[in-house]
Amino acid sequence: MTELMLKYFRTKQQKIQSEKVYDTQCPFCSMQCKMQLIEQTVVSRKVYKTVGKDNPTTGGRLCVKGMSAHQHTLNNERVNQPLLKVNGNFVAITWKEALDVIKKEFTTIQKQNGSDALSVYGSASLTNEEAYLLGKFARVALKTKHIDYNGRLCMASAATGANLTFGLDRGFTNTLQEIPYTRCIILVGTNIAECQPTIMPYFEQAKENGAYIIVIDPRETKTTDIADLHLKNKPGTDATLANALLKVIVDEELIDKKFLRKRVNGFAEVVHHLKNLDLDECVKVTGLAKEQLCQAARTFGQEDSGMIFTARGIEQQTNGTETVRGFINILLATGRIGKPNSGYGAITGQGNGQGAREHGQKADQLPGYRSIEKKEDRSYIAQVWGVEEKQLPGSGVSAYQMFEKIDEGNITGMLVMGSNPALSSPNANFVKRSLExxxxxxxxDMFISETAQLADLILPASSYLEDQGTMTNVEGRVTLREASRSLPGEVKHDWQIICDIAEVLGKGDKFSFHSAEEIFEELRVASRGGRADYYGITYDRIRKHNGLLWPCPDMDHQGTKRLFEDDFAHEDGKANMSVIGRSHKKVNLSEEYPLFLTTGRVMSHYLTGEQTRKSPSLTARNFESYMEIHPDTGEKYQLEDRTLAQIESRYGRIVVRSKWSKRIRKDTVFVPFHWGGEQNVNRLIADELDPLSxxxxxxxTAVNTRPVQS
Structure with a gap:
C-alpha cells in the first residue's frame, strides 16, 4: 500500500467520529434477507451503508429495496406520537389521552352495537409475535369475531389450495437449496426477477445445470428472459392451461401410476373430466399454440424431477384456488412431490406472508394453523389463553367482506395495524367510503397513509430497525429479526400497543408481556401439536441454526426440510386431486371494455408504496405509475408513448402515463399497484371474490383506455 493511500485512509478514519452497526433483516419481501445497517458520523453528519449478511436463504444477497430500506425509517414524515383528529385536523396528544379515547369509543360501540361491531384488520408484515397477539387481542380483549388481514389479498388462494390438496400449507414443500438440482421448472404467474430478485440465483444455477424452465405469463418480463419456453397466455385462462397440460401428460401416460395408487385420491375423477376436454378448444381459450402446450407438458412429464412455483399472477383471480390446485394436480399425477428436487412452491409476497397466516389473524383460524370451528382446537387454545372455550367467538368474514359489513352497518369500529386497505383493496372507492x-x-402506522388519513386516531408504530421478533420466510424458515435501534419520539412497538389497549379494556392480565421473546414463548405453546408447529423453536435455537424450518415439534428436532416424504397431512395420509375449471365465471371483453387489465409490482416498490415511496433512492427509480401497452394497441386507441391515459372499468377510472412495450400482449395492459390517488389501479378492480379463499x-379486469384531453 502506498504512502498516499495510507494517508487517505487515515484521513477518512479521522473524519469518522463514531460508528454503529445494526443487525437486522429486510422488512420487505418474503426472502427476508439478512443485513447490517452501518451508521457512521462523519464531520457531524450521519452516513448510512447497508451490507448483506450470510444466511441459508439468500447467502448475503440484497436487492435495491433492502439496500435503501433505512431511508423510510429515517424519513421526517414518520409519525412519532399519537395523533387525534380534531375538526378535520390531526393534533398531537399523549399516550394516556390516546388510550382513554380508545377505551371510551370501543366501550361505547360495543355497548350500543354489540361485541362484533368492533373489527381488527391486520397485516402480513407484522412479526409472528405481533400477528399472534393481534388474533388473541381480537378474541380475548375485544371478544369480536371480526378479524382478518391483508394477506387475504396476497396468499389466500395458494394457502387454501395447499390445505385442500395436501392438508397443510407451508409455502415451499422443499428448501430453496434443491432448486438448482431439479430438471424442469414451471414458473406460473410470477415475476421473481422483480418481486423477489434475491431468489433468482437459484433458478439461474438450475438453468446452468441443464434445467428446462417454463414461464407462464401474459407479459414478457425479466423472469421470462431466463425461460426456455414462455407461454404468453391470455389473462384469466390459467386454469384451462393447467388442465390442458395435464391432459397431454395423462393421454401420453407420463404419469406415476404407483405414486397415484398409493398416495393420491381423486385421480379417476380428474381423468374422467379430462377425457371430455378438447385440446383445440384449450388452444383457442388460452391463445397459445398447440405445439407449445404439448412441448411444455411432455418436457415436464418426461424429466426425472420437477418443481412448480405459483404466485399472484394466478392466485389473485376469482378462481385462484382451483387454478393453484390445477397446477398441483400436475405434480401429483407425475409423482413430483415429497421427493428430492421435486415439489411445490407458493412464492409468498409479503415479508411475513407465511407466519402471519399461521397464528390467528385469519377470520377462521387459531394459532398453529388450527381451525376456530373445531371443538378440540378451540379448547386447546382457550386453555393456553386462560379463558373458557365458549367465550371464544366463531368465524368472522374475510378482509374485503368486513368493508361490506361496515356498509351494512354491522361493523362500526375498526383497528387497522400495519396495513393500508384504502389503497390495497379491490373496489377501492367503495372501501374508502366504508372507512369514512x-x-x-x-x-x-409509521406514516399518515391513505387509510390513516381517514382515521380518528393514529398510533405511531416502530420500524424494522427497532422492533425485534420472528418472521417466517418464503421457504417456511423461522428467522429472528434482531433490532437494537432506539425508538424515536413516543413510538411504541405494535405488541406494546396491543398490550396497552388490552390493559385499559380490563384485560391486562392476559397481555402482561414485557418483550417479544415472552410472546414467542406463549406462541410456541399455542402452536404445539398444530399443523404449523413451532414448539421446538426458540430464540436461542434460531440464533444457533440461523433459522429453523417448521414443523419443528420438539427441542431435539432440526426442522423439516422436505414435506410429505411419507404421508400427506390429511387423516388418510393421501393428497386430494381436484377436478377444476367447471364453473368459473370468466371476464369477457366487450365493445365498451375491450382490453384486459392486469396488475403487479415493480422492483423498486413494495405493496402500496407507503414505505418505499418515502425512500428517495427508490422513488427516483419509479416516481409515478404507468400503463404498459403494446405500441399497436396504443396507436389503435390514439395513445402516444409517455402521454397521460385514462383507464376505466365498471368500478372507476384512473389516470396514468402510457408506456409502450412490445413485451405485452396486444389485448392486455399492465399497471403496477404502488400508488394512490388518481393512480390507484385498485379503483378499477371488481369486488367479486374467489368462493373458497x-x-x-x-x-x-375488463377496461377501456383513451388519451387525457389537455
Missing part, C-alpha cells in the same frame, strides 16, 4: 362511515377508526380478482 365508521364511528371510530384507529390506525397503527375470498381472494379478489386483481389480475383480470
Amino acid at each position: 362511515r365508521l364511528k371510530f377508526l384507529v390506525t397503527v 375470498h381472494m379478489p380478482g386483481f389480475k383480470v
